[in-house]
Amino acid sequence: MTDDYIYHVDGDLVPASEATVSVDDRGFRYGDAAFETLRAYGGTILAWDAHLERLERTCEALSLEHGLSAADLRGRIDETLAANDLADAYVRLSITRGVQPGKLTPQPDVEPTVVIYVKPLPRGGLEGDPVWDGPATVETVATRRVPDASIPAAAKTHNYLNGILARVELAADSDEALLCDLEGRIAEGATSNLCFVRDDVIHTPTTDGPVLPGITRDIVLELAREAGMPVREGRYEPADVLEADEAFLTNRTWELRPIATLDGRAIGGGPVTDRLAGLYDDRVENLCYE
Known part of the structure; x- marks a missing residue:
């Protein structure tokens, strides 16, 4: 594996060096987006259901109706881990309100931007090593x-x-x-x-x-x-x-x-x-x- 990891951007797996989102995306323009930081251990996402529930609470607070199913989101995460041949990893899932006219008020029709990126972390559990160097x-x-x-x-x-x-x-x-x-x-x-x-x-x-x-x-x-x-x-x-x-x-x-x-x-x-x-x-x- 090279340092050019594979990211998941709007349904496609692309090299990190080629991964882009529009400058008109509301996640970039206003920070109008929800995200979750997850951790994969041995290919398993720890506490996936809890992360999913918190993501939905965030989207509800933002009135961001993205229309994506839990199975769809989880499938994209699993595809990204597999594409990078990673079992123990940091995972970040982001959902923005997508590209809309350059006005602060969000529009009700949403075509969300979904980005997943990963990077390797040490094995966890009883045989694992901490990510941090010290207290x-x-x-x-x-x-x-x-x-x-x-x-x-x-x-x-x-x-x-x-x-x-x-x-x-x-x-x-x-x-x-x-x-x-x-x-x-x-x-x-x-x-x-x-x-x-x-x-x-x-x-x-x-x-x-x-x-x-x-x-x-x-x-x-x-x-x-x-x-x-x-x-x-x-x-x-x-x-x-x-x-x-x-x-x-x-x-x-x-x-x-x-x-x-x-x-x-x-x-x-x-x-x-x-x-x-x-x-x-x-x-x-x-x-x-x-």
Whole structure:
């Protein structure tokens, strides 16, 4: 395989170097698009149904009636993985409202643009290696999370300017920006959810606030509850995290990534983080490799 991967663009498999969308596409022009970041393990898309449900919630929030079936979308993903001879991979699925007249108001008739691209990732599960090189260096930033009343937090759209502005604030050696809401309470990372541990209790910001309900986050909390580990979803100040015994980030690519430092203060992982990471690896192994 060369570095010129094969992408899926509007029903066709094309080399990445030849993959294009129109400059009049609303996904490019306005960020008017939904997307999902998925991970393939051994050729299996982990939590496909959960990703599909979140994609549909995003499209509903955007009033984007794309008319594509779940089987169609999944078939395109499988075709893209096969064309690249990939079993363990990062997968991104995007659906835009397509090309429409250059007006802000969207038209009801939609011919969506659908793009799928992939890149290789290490094997996951019990025999896997983490994608990240080491625990994350994290900073709280001045950029605030967009309120849910402005842009629905549960909608995963192409408009990532909020996260970009947060990442711009970071020092060169930092890995992730931690955003607060307008009241100064912790919301989430630019591309991750936050969990921290105090006195063996797992805490995480509630999705009642401006927090994207991450699918990896949901799996981790489910695993914790199944194992009898106490979980609390609430509203927290940055000081609460700085006093934590352990802290970690979750997203589809990183899985669980311990936080080495937050704003220069050492935190690190620990027994709870390690146990959850092990349970997550077990889940991946059982669902995707066995």
